[in-house]
Amino acid sequence: MLEELAAAMLDYTDRKKGMSPYFTPIDSMAILRSDHPKPPVHRVSQPAMCIVAQGAKWASFGENKLEYKAGEALVVGVEAPSIGRVTEASPDKPCLVLAFELDLVIMRSVAESLDEPPKASGDTGRGVFVTNFQGPLADCALRLVRLLDTPKAIPTLYPVIMREICYWLLTGPHGGDIIRMALANSPSQRVLEAMRWLRERFAEPVRIDELAEIAQISVSAFHRQFKALTSVSPLQYQKQLRLLEARRLMVSRAVNVEAAAFQVGYESPSQFSREYARMFGEPPKRDLKRLASRLQDDIIQGDHKAMLMGAA
Structure with a gap:
């Protein structure tokens, strides 16, 4: 089944113009391909x-590094900063990856x-995990890819296949984590609401007690549940x-370092540069120069769109 799925994805991307990610007639689904x-x-x-x-790939969310390879899937239930790499x-x-939104x-x-x-179980769920998808889930994935060649059938058959995917996820070994994404009144959903509030106001000063109030839990419980979902603290999440x-x-709009720092909420350009270097490995100007060089290499290899979008 796995070989059939890879062959179908390879065939689809070979027939498409452009570069990865390959967007499909299913709006919420893309095929990611990397030849290096x-x-x-x-x-x-x-x-x-x-x-x-x-x-194979890996993805890192805070201190949580997850490796996943052929026959495995990364399930992301939260919008969170991450680092990813095709290995x-x-x-x-x-490397061929089928990525799609889970319809809650x-x-x-x-x-x-x-x-x-x-x-x-308990009051804390994981927001990101790796699961095995061979067997019924692999069959669903194969049917999704084959469905792309008959766009008129998508409105009728896509919801049916997605229901089957949801069934196997809910009845599988990670059903307890999956159900948290679906239950509107679960503790995880209330923390996700506070997380959404933080994302919309990330350039503003943040008070943890305000976020805890949105989540309707204590400050200590909010810290614990937020980190369980994202693998970082609320302040680290905001900083990232x-x-x-x-x-x-700076990359897409050519905004200078100082202006970019102020636009995202920093009052001190020097603090911004220090924290930028800790996260990206180099000060802003040196990092931008490296990114420009890498972009040129990716253009030569035909992968510049993937690099700009952070895809595979």
């Missing part, structure tokens, strides 16, 4: 399931239809969002 290992890429990961049909890829055997409306519907839905946005402004 990649340097680490900083990005804000979106809630999704990323299935590896061939090759196993070659022109003869590219369908997830809730499937959960409600189960005679014995999974129980979310600020630095990623500043980097984007």
Whole structure:
């Protein structure tokens, strides 16, 4: 099944013009292909399931580093800063990843239809984990890729396949973590609401007690649950969002270092430069020069779009 899935994804990308990521007729799904290992890429990961049909990658969320390879999938239930890298890829055997959003409306519907839905243990759930997807899930993934060749069938068949994916996830070994994404009133959902509030105001000073109040829990419980979901503290989360946005402004809009620092909420350019260097390994100007050189290399290799978007 795994070889069939990789062959179908390879065939699809070979027939498409342009470069990875390959967007598909299913709006919430893309195929990521890399013919070479990649340097680490900083990005804000979106809630999704990323299935590896061939090759290998790793993703790091705070102190939590997750490796996943062919036959495994990364499930991301929170929007969080991360570092990702393609570690196993070659022109003869590219790294192939099928990435799609998990439809929480369908997830809730499937959960409600189960005679014995999974129980979310305790008050803290994981927001990111790796799961095996061979067997029924691999069959679903293969049917999704084959569905791309018949776009008119997508509105009818895609929801059916997604329901099946949700079923296997909910009844699998990580059902307790998956159910937390679907339950609107779970502790994790209330923390996610506070997290959303923080993302929308990341350039402003943050008070943890305000975030805890949004989540309707104590400050200590909020810290614990926030870190369980994202692997970083709320202040680290805010700092990473600020630095990623500043980097984007400098790369894509040619904003100078000082202006970028102020736009994302820093009052001290020197503090900004120190924290930027800790996160990206180099001070801003040197990092931007390295990124420009890397972009040129990726253009030569035909992967500049993937590099700009932080994809595989």
